[in-house]
Amino acid sequence: MKTAFVAASLIIVALPAHAISRYTSTSMGCAQVRATISAEGAAIMRYNSTRNPGLSLYDRYVRNDLFCQHDEYAKTVFIPAADTRQCPVYQCQKVDIDDDFPVFRRRH
Numbered sequence: 001m002k003t004a005f006v007a008a009s010l011i012i013v014a015l016p017a018h019a020i021s022r023y024t025s026t027s028m029g030c031a032q033v034r035a036t037i038s039a040e041g042a043a044i045m046r047y048n049s050t051r052n053p054g055l056s057l058y059d060r061y062v063r064n065d066l067f068c069q070h071d072e073y074a075k076t077v078f079i080p081a082a083d084t085r086q087c088p089v090y091q092c093q094k095v096d097i098d099d100d101f102p103v104f105r106r107r108h
Contacts, residue, residue, distance in 0.1 A: 020044055020060065025079050030087035033079070037089060042067045045089070047080050061089045068092035 025033050025045040037043050046058040065074045074090035081087040 029083045030081040
């Protein structure tokens with residue numbers, strides 16, 4: 001039992017870490033932003049806020065639903081790129097039962 005635990009620990013330590021890449025979206029064109037996310041499956045994109053340029057914003061953007069958790073879906077959002085302020089990419093969002101099943105909403 002002890003040797004199995006040690007062997008499992010060594011295997012876990014030996015596995016490569018899958019770090020997510022970070023990029024600045026405003027230093028890339030929209031096509032390059034989308035190609036980077038598509039190639040890597042998921043990436044963190046950073047950019048400055050339009051309302052407060054001194055504030056950096058960042059989030060994780062994905063290729064499709066397969067890179068989201070089981071209770072999330074890939075929603076189209078827009079981030080700034082070097083050539084446009086409206087580059088469409090996907091971001092994981094929680095599934096809201098009320099949005100998917102409007103029949104069950106309470107009416108006031």
